[in-house]
Amino acid sequence: MSDVWSLGIQRVLTRVNSFHQPGSSKSKCKLFLCNAQNIGWIRDDAANQLRQYPNVFIEHSDRFTLSDHLNTYESRSETIAKVLNDMRARDCLKTLRGWRDELYLVKSAYKNPPLFEIERSAASIFGIRKYGSHVNGYVIDDDGTWRMWIGKRSETKQTFPGMYDNLAAGGLSHDLTPTECMIKECEEEAQISKELATKKLKAVGAISYCYEDDDGIHPEGEFLYDIQLPTTFTPNNVDSEMENFYLWTIPQVKQAIIEDNFKPNCAVAVLDFLFRHGFITPEQESNYFDILSQIHMPGH
Missing domain, CATH: 3.30.750.160 (Transcription Regulator spoIIAA)
Structure with a gap:
């Protein structure tokens, strides 16, 4: 990976773990x-x-x-x-x-x-840990090319308006399991049917981080899912939380992450996807271990 990319990733991780940085509260x-x-x-x-x-x-x-x-x-x-x-x-x-x-x-x-x-x-x-579910949606073309569905948040969202997002994500409310939450958000945010989501969603792990801002302290844990979608499928937002969806190649996704246009925790969820599927390797990235440790930070 280039030095520019490595520095960009470090900037994202510093932001999403700002509570653990020197000078924090x-x-x-x-x-x-x-x-x-x-x-x-x-x-x-x-x-x-x-x-x-x-x-x-x-x-x-x-x-x-x-x-x-x-x-x-x-x-x-x-x-x-x-x-x-x-x-x-x-x-x-x-x-x-x-x-x-x-x-x-x-x-x-x-x-x-x-x-x-x-x-x-x-x-x-109260600096209480919140949990959520995020899904990375992707397709594999006939020639073996991987592409990812990336959402763009509505300009009217209360938080991070207009920034790039995962295909679907949501906070884990008191009455839902992580998978139930993910199925619900897939339907509301991307019009992925309950039947398709139930069949294709794959639980793949979790990330954790802790940042602070004007609102307070945010220790968060996100349950992660992958979903491979048919090449004929196009997501469509139902609840007005997403403005648009883009089907990007992996190089396009990598570039968008370091341009600071992603909602920070969504960038980390995408980063985890890139590691797990071999699009970032130890040979390419000298900070491999350091990056992985920063996407699994303690909340307390």
């Missing part, structure tokens, strides 16, 4: 614990707001915990929802302006039982 954050389990990070801007609710959030020298009386899933969920609605009414944190009416399960690890549920837009206040 990480050293000043407090841990967020629930039921003695570490579930997030509290930044100064969030801490200033949580102090307004001392009967809910208990501050210690190095951490915030939930009050002892909040000892069930239901009581935690209900009380935190009331706090967030009050904070939203006060317009005290920018991220709550993007309220989704979509609930995420809060866990210390994906395998563990949920501790409570939370409005999607509020997860970054």
Whole structure:
């Protein structure tokens, strides 16, 4: 790979893992614990707001915990929802302006039982890990050429408008498994029928990363899928989240990634695809191990 490409990939990975970079807020954050389990990070801007609710959030020298009386899933969920609605009414944190009416399960690890549920837009206040599902769609032409379907996000999207995206992706809400989420998003975002998705979707792994921005701290884990589509298939957006789709060769995809036109986590999902299918090799890329380690970063 060229030095320009390697530097471009490093720029993408630095952005998507900004919370782990020198100069981030990480050293000043407090841990967020629930039921003695570490579930997030509290930044100064969030801490200033949580102090307004001392009967809910208990501050210690190095951490915030939930009050002892909040000892069930239901009581935690209900009380935190009331706090967030009050904070939203006060317009005290920018991220709550993007309220989704979509609930995420809060866990210390994906395998563990949920501790409570939370409005999607509020997860970054607490540095809580969110999960999602992404699919890389591709075709193989008769001559053996691989091409990938790349989506372009609508200019009206709340986040990363107009940027390139995977064929389909979505956040993992409280009532869906990763595969159920992926089938749903394939139908809504690319008009891939449930029958075709169920038959062709292939679970291939996951990526993890952690960035921060004006909204807060974003530890995220994405379940990854591949889907090989017929050369006669053309995706079509149903829910207005995608503006267009492009069928690109692998060199075109590689170039787009380093031109910073991709939603950063989607660029990482595509990067994982390129590694897995041998389009990036140790002989071509001297930073092979380093790149792989940066697409599997810890959330806590």
